[in-house]
Amino acid sequence: MRPDDANxxxxxxxxxxxxxxxxxGAIISTRHCNSQSGEHCVAALARVERTDFLSPMCIGEVAHxxxxxxxxxxxxxxxxxxxxSENILTGAxxxxxxxxxxxxxLSLKNVDKVLEVPPIQYAWKExxxxxxxxxxxxxxxRLVTKQRNGxxxxxxxxxxxxxxxxxxxxxxxxxxxxxxxxxxxxxHGFVHGGVTMKLMDEVAGIVAARxxxxxxxxxxxxxxxxxEKLQKGCVITISGRMTFTSNKSMEIEVFVDADPFVxxxxxxxxxxxxxxxxVSLSKEGKPLPVPQLVVETEDEKRRFEDGKGRxxxxxxxxxxxxxxxxxx
Amino acid sequence: MRPDDANxxxxxxxxxxxxxxxxxGAIISTRHCNSQSGEHCVAALARVERTDFLSPMCIGEVAHxxxxxxxxxxxxxxxxxxxxSENILTGAxxxxxxxxxxxxxLSLKNVDKVLEVPPIQYAWKExxxxxxxxxxxxxxxRLVTKQRNGxxxxxxxxxxxxxxxxxxxxxxxxxxxxxxxxxxxxxHGFVHGGVTMKLMDEVAGIVAARxxxxxxxxxxxxxxxxxEKLQKGCVITISGRMTFTSNKSMEIEVFVDADPFVxxxxxxxxxxxxxxxxVSLSKEGKPLPVPQLVVETEDEKRRFEDGKGRxxxxxxxxxxxxxxxxxx
Amino acid sequence: MRPDDANxxxxxxxxxxxxxxxxxGAIISTRHCNSQSGEHCVAALARVERTDFLSPMCIGEVAHxxxxxxxxxxxxxxxxxxxxSENILTGAxxxxxxxxxxxxxLSLKNVDKVLEVPPIQYAWKExxxxxxxxxxxxxxxRLVTKQRNGxxxxxxxxxxxxxxxxxxxxxxxxxxxxxxxxxxxxxHGFVHGGVTMKLMDEVAGIVAARxxxxxxxxxxxxxxxxxEKLQKGCVITISGRMTFTSNKSMEIEVFVDADPFVxxxxxxxxxxxxxxxxVSLSKEGKPLPVPQLVVETEDEKRRFEDGKGRxxxxxxxxxxxxxxxxxx
Numbered sequence: 001m002r003p004d005d006a007n008x009x010x011x012x013x014x015x016x017x018x019x020x021x022x023x024x025g026a027i028i029s030t031r032h033c034n035s036q037s038g039e040h041c042v043a044a045l046a047r048v049e050r051t052d053f054l055s056p057m058c059i060g061e062v063a064h065x066x067x068x069x070x071x072x073x074x075x076x077x078x079x080x081x082x083x084x085s086e087n088i089l090t091g092a093x094x095x096x097x098x099x100x101x102x103x104x105x106l107s108l109k110n111v112d113k114v115l116e117v118p119p120i121q122y123a124w125k126e127x128x129x130x131x132x133x134x135x136x137x138x139x140x141x142r143l144v145t146k147q148r149n150g151x152x153x154x155x156x157x158x159x160x161x162x163x164x165x166x167x168x169x170x171x172x173x174x175x176x177x178x179x180x181x182x183x184x185x186x187x188h189g190f191v192h193g194g195v196t197m198k199l200m201d202e203v204a205g206i207v208a209a210r211x212x213x214x215x216x217x218x219x220x221x222x223x224x225x226x227x228e229k230l231q232k233g234c235v236i237t238i239s240g241r242m243t244f245t246s247n248k249s250m251e252i253e254v255f256v257d258a259d260p261f262v263x264x265x266x267x268x269x270x271x272x273x274x275x276x277x278x279v280s281l282s283k284e285g286k287p288l289p290v291p292q293l294v295v296e297t298e299d300e301k302r303r304f305e306d307g308k309g310r311x312x313x314x315x316x317x318x319x320x321x322x323x324x325x326x327x328x
Numbered sequence: 329m330r331p332d333d334a335n336x337x338x339x340x341x342x343x344x345x346x347x348x349x350x351x352x353g354a355i356i357s358t359r360h361c362n363s364q365s366g367e368h369c370v371a372a373l374a375r376v377e378r379t380d381f382l383s384p385m386c387i388g389e390v391a392h393x394x395x396x397x398x399x400x401x402x403x404x405x406x407x408x409x410x411x412x413s414e415n416i417l418t419g420a421x422x423x424x425x426x427x428x429x430x431x432x433x434l435s436l437k438n439v440d441k442v443l444e445v446p447p448i449q450y451a452w453k454e455x456x457x458x459x460x461x462x463x464x465x466x467x468x469x470r471l472v473t474k475q476r477n478g479x480x481x482x483x484x485x486x487x488x489x490x491x492x493x494x495x496x497x498x499x500x501x502x503x504x505x506x507x508x509x510x511x512x513x514x515x516h517g518f519v520h521g522g523v524t525m526k527l528m529d530e531v532a533g534i535v536a537a538r539x540x541x542x543x544x545x546x547x548x549x550x551x552x553x554x555x556e557k558l559q560k561g562c563v564i565t566i567s568g569r570m571t572f573t574s575n576k577s578m579e580i581e582v583f584v585d586a587d588p589f590v591x592x593x594x595x596x597x598x599x600x601x602x603x604x605x606x607v608s609l610s611k612e613g614k615p616l617p618v619p620q621l622v623v624e625t626e627d628e629k630r631r632f633e634d635g636k637g638r639x640x641x642x643x644x645x646x647x648x649x650x651x652x653x654x655x656x
Numbered sequence: 657m658r659p660d661d662a663n664x665x666x667x668x669x670x671x672x673x674x675x676x677x678x679x680x681g682a683i684i685s686t687r688h689c690n691s692q693s694g695e696h697c698v699a700a701l702a703r704v705e706r707t708d709f710l711s712p713m714c715i716g717e718v719a720h721x722x723x724x725x726x727x728x729x730x731x732x733x734x735x736x737x738x739x740x741s742e743n744i745l746t747g748a749x750x751x752x753x754x755x756x757x758x759x760x761x762l763s764l765k766n767v768d769k770v771l772e773v774p775p776i777q778y779a780w781k782e783x784x785x786x787x788x789x790x791x792x793x794x795x796x797x798r799l800v801t802k803q804r805n806g807x808x809x810x811x812x813x814x815x816x817x818x819x820x821x822x823x824x825x826x827x828x829x830x831x832x833x834x835x836x837x838x839x840x841x842x843x844h845g846f847v848h849g850g851v852t853m854k855l856m857d858e859v860a861g862i863v864a865a866r867x868x869x870x871x872x873x874x875x876x877x878x879x880x881x882x883x884e885k886l887q888k889g890c891v892i893t894i895s896g897r898m899t900f901t902s903n904k905s906m907e908i909e910v911f912v913d914a915d916p917f918v919x920x921x922x923x924x925x926x927x928x929x930x931x932x933x934x935v936s937l938s939k940e941g942k943p944l945p946v947p948q949l950v951v952e953t954e955d956e957k958r959r960f961e962d963g964k965g966r967x968x969x970x971x972x973x974x975x976x977x978x979x980x981x982x983x984x
Contacts, residue, residue, distance in 0.1 A: 002838075002839045003838040003839055004838070004839045007533075007543065007545075008543070009543040009609070009611070011543070011545050011609075013526075013529060013530070013533065013546070014529045014533075014545065014546025014549070014604075015525060015526035015527070015528070015529030015530055015533075015546075016526060018522060018525040018526060018529060018549065019520075019522035019523065019525060019526040020522070021522070022520060022521045022522030022525060023520070023522050026514075026520065026521070026522070027718055027744060030744045030745070031718075031742075031744040031747070034744060034745045034746070034747065035747065040745045040746075041745075042514050042515050042516055044514070044516075044518065044521070044554070044557070045520075045521030045522075045554050046553070046554055047551065047552065047553045047554065048521070048525070048549070048551065048552045049551050050548065050549065050550050050551045050642075051548060051549050052547065052548040053545070053546050053547055053548060056545055056613070060843050062683055062687075086687075088683060088686045088687040088690060089686070089690045089696045089697075089764075090690070090696075091687070091690065091691065101521075106516065108515065108516065108745075111516050111518070111557070138551075141551065141553070142553050142555075145553045145555075145601075146553070146555050174505055175503070175505070176503075176504045176505040176506075177502050177503065177504040177531070177534055178504070179530065179533070179534060182837075182838040182839070183837045183838055183839050186354075186370050186372070187370055187436065187889050188370055188372075188434065188436065188439050190372065190439070192347075192350060192351070192354065192373075193350045193354070193372075193373030193376070193429075194346060194347035194348070194349065194350030194351050194354070194373075195347065197343060197346040197347060197350060197376070198341075198343035198344060198346060198347040199343070200343070201341060201342045201343025201346060202341070202343055202507065203505070205335075205341065205342075205343075205507070206505055206507060206563055209563070210563075210587070215335065215336070215337040215339070216335075217335075217339050217342065217381070217384055218341070218342025218343075218381050219380065219381055220378065220379060220380040220381060221342070221346065221376070221378065221379050222378050223375065223376065223377050223378045223466075223469065224375065224376045225374070225375050225469070225470050225473045225474070226372075226373050226374055226375065227470075227473075227474050229372070229439070235534055235537070235538075259538070273473075276342075281337070281339075283337070285384070314378075330659070330660045331659040331660055332659070332660050351835060352833075354835075355833065355835055355891055359891070359915070387664065388663075388664040390830075390862055416862065416865040416866050416869065417865070417869045417870070418869070419822075419866075419869065510658075510659040510660070511658040511659055511660050515716050
């Protein structure tokens with residue numbers, strides 16, 4: 001377990017452990033489902049049973065993940081996975097997790113086709129009967145949650161995005177949260193400027209892709225000023241909204257805000273902001289026309305005009321200055 | 329350049345290139361600022377000038393990033409970085425970027441102390457004068473944007489989160505966006521279940537930390553059903569909100585929604601949902617009391633009661649079934 | 657094995673495999689050296705014996721890495737590691753690597769203190785005697801290369817690469833710079849040997865691809881000695897140049913130099929050097945002829961002759977020793 005797998009207190013994230021568990025489950029069930037001749041398949045995760053984290057795992061410990069197939073129905077495989085953590089300095093081992101996962105084999109040629117699962121042998125007849133009971137129970141629960149999910153379509157946040165018309169600012173605006181990890185930071189414990197810029201470009205790219213639903217690439221980035229440092233352990237929110245479109249380009253404004261939530265009582269603050277320009281490309285790499293941004297509020301109109309100003313200024317500068325780029 | 333550095337069309341993300349540029353800039357300026365005996369420092373990025381992406385870079389190409397110090401003031405360093413992409417199979421090279429970055433040396437012992445920069449030698453006097461002009465220009469612009477940033481505190485989205493009282497549902501709810509990359513996917517091109525669970529745990533952890541502002545760890549995950557596949561190239565939104573708190577635990581509901589934005593005209597759909605339980609730990613690893621969740625709407629009250637039901641049910645089951653865990 | 661572990665043809669990088677091997681070796685030897693009560697330590701990689709890549713590994717395959725301690729001296733541990741690749745769709749398994757590594761236990765409190773290694777039990781007396789012979793041999797070789805490394809200070813490459821003719825040494829020579837981060841390091845804050853080897857293989861692969869402009873794969877790595885530790889926060893420069901070509905193979909010499917730029921006034925130093933052998937493959941995976949290296953200077957001629965000597969020696973050894981590799 002490496003520093004990047006854990007929080008600042010050194011506890012490995014539950015998500016890192018869940019990912020290892022699922023990897024083990026996917027390997028053993030894919031191997032089993034391909035053990036008889038016939039069409040090749042990949043086992044897809046259908047369900048994880050409730051799982052408890054029995055004791056924490058720490059940086060520097062070695063994780064042991066072992067998996068066993070405990071039941072097979074005609075079209076599904078039950079896998080039980082145990083996770084042990086071992087401190088190789090003291091020799092101490094602890095059970096950290098036990099999980100039960102259900103997989104379904106999908107044909108590699110046709111992902112909508114579920115293949116048959118080769119049956120396993122049971123040491124006792126009771127094991128098969130208990131497995132069958134677990135199988136029926138989870139099948140029922142899956143049905144119930146499927147219906148519930150059907151009802152629950154987007155009751156939640158960012159509710160406005162759902163009702164927004166295509167090409168409006170609200171339709172494409174996006175934000176993401178990033179928990180700052182050790183690898184994001186300098187020796188001081190501050191986030192590398194490059195890490196911040198990569199996240200900003202990621203959000204800008206999602207805004208651009210949502211707007212024009214094509215392959216998009218970064219064309220330029222306006223000057224970015226880093227006024228406030230971002231510290232290890234803080235959570236940063238990166239938000240992007242489209243401000244302007246020309247025939248062939250889009251301008252996206254990106255903000256980086258920080259919540260220094262664990263260590264200090266400091267307030268959320270704006271750390272960085274910048275304008276990214278994107279273009280839309282065809283499969284052959286040619287620029288495509290960009291749908292015009294629909295502006296609705298006074299603020300959006302003002303920002304559109306500001307963006308237009310920057311666009312025209314850059315265009316003018318380029319015509320004056322631009323020397324042909326020669327290869328070095 | 330690796331598959332994960334690029335979008336599905338094979339173009340390297342602008343953000344990946346910006347990150348390499350900044351790494352080169354940080355290395356050369358940190359090295360320069362430590363070249364004279366004295367207090368050790370790390371160069372922190374203060375500003376990146378506007379930069380254009382002159383031509384795309386593709387998976388499999390080799391990026392060459394070269395950096396040069398072009399100006400030094402008393403407390404800052406200007407670095408110019410060039411990026412070339414080389415196709416090592418054909419030998420073709422293209423300039424993809426030129427960028428100018430400004431760094432400030434911060435003392436390793438006291439991050440609020442800016443150290444002095446050793447001066448560089450200029451080949452011609454004009455170079456120094458031009459550099460000085462660039463320095464004055466950027467200084468002025470920095471001042472302007474600093475003031476603008478001051479004004480611009482959170483004019484944007486999720487505006488309600490800002491005005492929410494601590495311990496309400498709205499105060500801690502969080503969401504993140506993830507662009508699915510090749511390494512997230514199976515041979516079919518579908519997202520590994522484990523990758524999805526890791527992201528879900530990440531959001532749940534942020535919600536929990538925002539609520540209680542302490543070190544938090546995953547205690548358990550309720551059964552998760554995977555009804556819908558998540559495909560390569562889609563954007564997934566992972567959202568979490570707190571539903572219930574007991575004395576020592578928090579329950580967070582997490583949703584995963586997918587936007588298949590580039591390839592198909594399909595609508596956004598709910599792919600997975602689950603309940604995560606977190607506990608708050610002191611520095612010594614002891615459980616801390618959790619501040620009670622403040623529920624405001626009828627829906628929040630109903631969800632709180634549902635959560636309480638799940639909590640009591642689990643507690644009862646545990647008292648019946650739980651065998652002491654012996655080390656294996 | 658994920659897309660990012662492999663080249664564009666889908667072959668897993670030799671460096672990725674070396675990194676896994678070293679991780680297994682570090683775990684088993686650290687565990688062994690802490691198995692008796694006393695001061696805690698971390699096993700640091702001192703040497704990797706020459707290793708051949710027996711068959712390629714591909715994206716989607718599962719790698720099995722198993723390690724065994726085969727000899728212990730008072731202050732060092734010999735570990736043998738086997739790597740199998742398994743295609744979980746067809747069930748096919750192949751041996752891809754066998755490697756021998758030497759570790760030295762360094763105290764966690766004082767990294768300059770080498771601790772004593774608990775002795776292992778041998779099934780037969782002959783095993784201990786053979787181990788002792790291997791131990792003496794590698795000790796001698798380590799001494800020799802340590803002196804050679806001392807001489808070889810920085811024949812620095814590069815500025816004129818652009819004007820070099822194809823197939824010359826200067827045309828393909830390459831270097832990369834890496835800023836050491838937390839996830840690259842052990843509990844001591846020193847770079848894992850496996851991380852260094854992965855970077856070395858990356859540079860060697862770029863040199864090989866530039867020379868022959870085809871799909872290339874690692875065929876073998878000569879013994880590597882780790883004389884100097886690389887510390888967190890330092891910048892490492894990895895440089896590679898081609899030394900020799902036979903009809904079907906290329907030999908590339910790789911150097912790792914460290915600049916401890918922030919913490920200490922220490923000079924740049926040579927940390928590791930090694931020879932990598934690459935072959936060129938057609939789309940069907942058949943070996944292709946390699947264009948002959950054009951040597952220009954007296955030094956290049958001498959290195960070519962030295963490389964030829966190593967090539968002929970290895971070929972002769974293989975004809976004597978090579979047992980058919982049977983699948984396990």
